[in-house]
Amino acid sequence: MSTNLSTSYLGLPLKNPLVIAACPLTQEPDTLRRLEDSGAAAAVLPSLFEEQIVHDDLAFSDAQDFATDSFPEALTFFPEPQEYRTGPTAYLEMVEQAKKAVSIPVIGSLNCTSTGGWTSYAKRIEQAGADALELNVYFLATDLELSGADVESQYLDAVAAVKQSISVPLAVKVGPYFSAMGNMAKRLAEAGADGLVLFNRFIQPDVDLKKMDISPELLLSTPGELLVPLRWVAILRGRIDASLAINGGIDDAEGLLKALLVGADVGMVASTLYRHGLDHIETLLDGLAQLIKLKHLESVEQLKGSMSRENCPDPAAFARGNYMKALTSFTGPAI
Numbered sequence: 310m311s312t313n314l315s316t317s318y319l320g321l322p323l324k325n326p327l328v329i330a331a332c333p334l335t336q337e338p339d340t341l342r343r344l345e346d347s348g349a350a351a352a353v354l355p356s357l358f359e360e361q362i363v364h365d366d367l368a369f370s371d372a373q374d375f376a377t378d379s380f381p382e383a384l385t386f387f388p389e390p391q392e393y394r395t396g397p398t399a400y401l402e403m404v405e406q407a408k409k410a411v412s413i414p415v416i417g418s419l420n421c422t423s424t425g426g427w428t429s430y431a432k433r434i435e436q437a438g439a440d441a442l443e444l445n446v447y448f449l450a451t452d453l454e455l456s457g458a459d460v461e462s463q464y465l466d467a468v469a470a471v472k473q474s475i476s477v478p479l480a481v482k483v484g485p486y487f488s489a490m491g492n493m494a495k496r497l498a499e500a501g502a503d504g505l506v507l508f509n510r511f512i513q514p515d516v517d518l519k520k521m522d523i524s525p526e527l528l529l530s531t532p533g534e535l536l537v538p539l540r541w542v543a544i545l546r547g548r549i550d551a552s553l554a555i556n557g558g559i560d561d562a563e564g565l566l567k568a569l570l571v572g573a574d575v576g577m578v579a580s581t582l583y584r585h586g587l588d589h590i591e592t593l594l595d596g597l598a599q600l601i602k603l604k605h606l607e608s609v610e611q612l613k614g615s616m617s618r619e620n621c622p623d624p625a626a627f628a629r630g631n632y633m634k635a636l637t638s639f640t641g642p643a644i
């Protein structure tokens with residue numbers, strides 16, 4: 310009997326649990342088609358960034374102010390806002406083209422750091438045809454006066470504002486750096502998140518010793534990064550009213566299977582495709598089907614969450630339980 314890989318995410322029925330994470334691979338219709346042909350069940354488009362929207366709004370109003378100041382009739386030379394070919398406009402065109410190119414669900418992605426006028430773009434991404442929206446919140450509290458509670462409110466306000474403006478499902482992608490991740494996840498769901506993408510991967514600045522400068526560098530993920538989302542999805546599974554996606558460190562079929570076992574509805578991948586090529590999607594899916602068979606199971610739905618904190622034989626392993634044991638039983642190389 311063949312393995313049934315179907316799942317659902319954000320209320321969308323998917324043929325399997327492999328979703329392409331937000332990254333430039335989903336940007337071009339041709340590549341998107343190849344991703345679909347290789348078996349991807351859905352794709353998240355790269356993000357439209359709050360800075361792009363704010364910058365373009367400013368650029369547009371600056372252009373108008375300049376024209377008004379010099380000679381009012383010149384205003385007619387400026388294109389109407391809807392014709393203005395800016396970052397956000399190009400983004401909406403990308404959504405439209407993506408929808409035309411493939412039949413799998415296409416998820417738009419909006420990056421933000423705060424609430425503001427940019428939320429109107431959530432609606433526009435929906436109108437351009439996106440089947441769902443992923444809100445990628447990337448905020449770093451460098452202001453020492455800002456408390457954790459203030460930051461959390463900022464996240465929740467952004468989610469509520471976006472949720473109010475769209476009718477397609479909303480996923481929220483956040484980083485793991487909250488002091489009470491579980492409570493935050495619950496409140497994000499209550500604020501309107503239909504799904505959580507765990508986790509956003511913050512790009513860390515490095516010191517470039519040659520240039521004596523700071524260089525933020527995008528590094529591809531490593532499989533070890535899977536452990537943090539595995540733990541949190543295991544803890545959250547069955548306890549919040551939201552779909553769960555694991556994103557970060559899935560590199561092989563085993564990683565994808567682990568994500569599902571702890572309770573993810575889907576696994577999202579980016580780095581592994583940059584590392585191994587787009588055909589790796591087939592390897593991941595074939596491998597997953599084989600592993601499921603080896604476990605004498607028939608479907609993804611059957612195994613989803615069977616190793617979550619609530620269902621696994623040793624729930625303490627997901628809490629502090631094995632911390633001391635792991636430290637004290639470590640046998641590293643002799644010094």
Ligand SMILES: Cc1cc2nc3c(=O)[nH]c(=O)nc-3n(C[C@H](O)[C@H](O)[C@H](O)COP(=O)(O)O)c2cc1C
Nearest residue numbers: 330331332355356445510530556557558578579580
């Ligand atoms: C080249 C590249 C570009 C990315 N661009 C975005 C983006 O626009 N928006 C976003 O939310 N995440 C972006 N990401 C992060 C991925 O969506 C994903 O969260 C991260 O790479 C972890 O998944 P992975 O371990 O499978 O790579 C990007 C990642 C890569 C490698």
